[in-house]
Amino acid sequence: MCGIVGLFLKDQSLAPQLGAMLTDMLITMTDRGPDSAGIAIYGGSEAGRAKLTVQSHTPDADFETLAADLSEALQDQVSLQQIDTHAVLDLASEKLADARRHLAAHHDSVRVMSEGESLEIYKEVGLPKDVAARFDLGSMSGSHGIGHTRMATESAVTTMGAHPFNTGLDQCLVHNGSLSNHNSLRRKLRREGVHIQTENDTEVGAAYLTWKMREGASLGEALESSLDDLDGFFTFVVGTKDGFGVVRDPIACKPAVMAETDQYVAFGSEYRALVNLPGIEDARVWEPEPATVYFWSHNDASTSQDKAA
Amino acid sequence: MQQFDLEAQGLRALNSTLHEQAGSSNQTQWEVVNPRGSHAIAVGLDAPIEVNVKGSTGYYCAGMNQQATVHVHGSAGPGVAENMMSGTVIVEGDASQYAGATGHGGTLVIKGNASSRCGISMKGIDIIVHGNIGHMSAFMAQSGNLVVCGDAGDALGDSLYEARLFVRGSVKSLGADCIEKEIRPEHLELLAELLERGGCDAKPEEFKRYGSARKLYNFNIDNAY
Numbered sequence: 001m002c003g004i005v006g007l008f009l010k011d012q013s014l015a016p017q018l019g020a021m022l023t024d025m026l027i028t029m030t031d032r033g034p035d036s037a038g039i040a041i042y043g044g045s046e047a048g049r050a051k052l053t054v055q056s057h058t059p060d061a062d063f064e065t066l067a068a069d070l071s072e073a074l075q076d077q078v079s080l081q082q083i084d085t086h087a088v089l090d091l092a093s094e095k096l097a098d099a100r101r102h103l104a105a106h107h108d109s110v111r112v113m114s115e116g117e118s119l120e121i122y123k124e125v126g127l128p129k130d131v132a133a134r135f136d137l138g139s140m141s142g143s144h145g146i147g148h149t150r151m152a153t154e155s156a157v158t159t160m161g162a163h164p165f166n167t168g169l170d171q172c173l174v175h176n177g178s179l180s181n182h183n184s185l186r187r188k189l190r191r192e193g194v195h196i197q198t199e200n201d202t203e204v205g206a207a208y209l210t211w212k213m214r215e216g217a218s219l220g221e222a223l224e225s226s227l228d229d230l231d232g233f234f235t236f237v238v239g240t241k242d243g244f245g246v247v248r249d250p251i252a253c254k255p256a257v258m259a260e261t262d263q264y265v266a267f268g269s270e271y272r273a274l275v276n277l278p279g280i281e282d283a284r285v286w287e288p289e290p291a292t293v294y295f296w297s298h299n300d301a302s303t304s305q306d307k308a309a
Numbered sequence: 310m311q312q313f314d315l316e317a318q319g320l321r322a323l324n325s326t327l328h329e330q331a332g333s334s335n336q337t338q339w340e341v342v343n344p345r346g347s348h349a350i351a352v353g354l355d356a357p358i359e360v361n362v363k364g365s366t367g368y369y370c371a372g373m374n375q376q377a378t379v380h381v382h383g384s385a386g387p388g389v390a391e392n393m394m395s396g397t398v399i400v401e402g403d404a405s406q407y408a409g410a411t412g413h414g415g416t417l418v419i420k421g422n423a424s425s426r427c428g429i430s431m432k433g434i435d436i437i438v439h440g441n442i443g444h445m446s447a448f449m450a451q452s453g454n455l456v457v458c459g460d461a462g463d464a465l466g467d468s469l470y471e472a473r474l475f476v477r478g479s480v481k482s483l484g485a486d487c488i489e490k491e492i493r494p495e496h497l498e499l500l501a502e503l504l505e506r507g508g509c510d511a512k513p514e515e516f517k518r519y520g521s522a523r524k525l526y527n528f529n530i531d532n533a534y
Contacts, residue, residue, distance in 0.1 A: 272346035
């Protein structure tokens with residue numbers, strides 16, 4: 001199964017409540033996915049600064065000296081804010097690649113959850129309500145965010161197998177379904193030099209999008225080609241710096257409900273996830289069509305692109 | 310009229326209370342408030358009662374229904390009226406995937422649109438949809454009638470047996486072994502009755518009929534055991 005929720009605010013006066021609304025939606029989806037939970041939240045950016053969200057199983061030991069160590073290695077100011085097993089590193093955008101190289105070389109036990117100017121990803125094993133409490137997700141604010149509750153089918157229940165997956169700067173992916181060609185695609189992507197850490201099928205989906213975009217595709221084009229290249233069942237929700245997108249495979253077994261009002265666009269695996277949103281009684285509620293890529297953006301007009309099944 | 314607050318009293322209490330209503334019950338009118346997309350509302354009823362659900366429902370609302378009338382004043386999640394035997398289910402809004410799947414009898418009326426796989430493997434149920442239906446509807450449908458006042462999606466009636474499909478609008482594509490068939494006077498008569506039962510003001514003459522070409526494996530006597 002698995003549950004997906006997403007919330008894109010049109011009315012920024014709701015921004016302080018984004019975390020609370022998404023958390024409520026996420027917990028409602030517990031019986032679709034009690035194994036692990038995660039949330040990607042777009043909390044805003046500062047020009048020239050980037051955020052690296054990292055995770056460790058021994059956070060107190062790892063994070064104590066991490067900011068100082070990185071500041072020295074990069075010869076630049078790096079600050080760190082620890083939230084349970086995660087920490088958000090704030091650093092200059094142009095130091096991002098160096099910081100990742102340094103972490104990979106010198107900090108084995110620190111794993112990168114996300115990188116971007118606005119995006120932060122928090123995910124752990126456990127019931128959604130417990131994961132939400134660990135990170136105090138309910139207190140977070142932002143312009144949009146997506147969340148996922150996992151019922152594992154294709155690979156182990158681990159932090160790295162939890163969703164969302166970071167696919168590129170300020171981009172992330174959550175998935176309900178199962179990909180059946182992920183082994184062959186993983187081998188292909190590794191040959192192309194794409195770094196894939198786990199045996200998880202969704203990570204391959206995320207890596208596929210990363211690779212397509214590295215080859216020059218836009219996110220929309222990458223999602224469209226995923227309809228041809230990914231075999232299996234999927235409802236994907238992708239987060240971008242400006243908004244979110246939705247695409248379902250042509251068979252569309254995996255459920256999806258959208259709701260739109262003047263204040264927000266919301267996504268839920270089930271209508272249940274949406275019932276506490278303000279004004280839901282009068283919202284336009286519909287199911288996204290199969291094999292169609294939808295986008296909502298704070299910057300551009302919203303689009304839907306039909307791709308023949 | 311009996312009122313039941315699903316949020317306060319819970320799903321098991323609702324369904325067991327409704328199951329207690331036998332044919333002789335004088336509590337024939339029920340209203341369920343605060344459904345909030347819950348699953349399995351009014352499942353397995355077997356009495357001539359009327360249940361009005363005041364809001365939208367989740368998975369499998371009114372599944373396995375016999376005799377009862379279940380009226381959803383909102384939209385229905387996946388599998389509404391799945392395996393219905395008799396009675397009536399009315400959805401004021403839209404229905405999600407596999408509405409009326411495997412239904413043996415009774416009437417399912419959807420006043421909005423139905424999603425994919427509407428009437429999949431239907432076995433005698435009558436389904437009347439005021440709006441459109443999604444892809445792979447009436448897949449392996451065995452008997453009964455599916456009436457669509459709007460358009461049908463891809464692969465309508467794939468691997469169809471003897472169910473009759475009537476579509477007023479366009480059909481995106483027909484599934485394997487599904488063909489358009491002539492509408493004879495008896496079909497117009499049947500359709501008029503179905504449209505009236507479904508509360509549609511469409512005219513029978515506006516519809517096209519689709520059915521099985523009877524060319525697939527099962528229809529060839531040489532393949533019999």
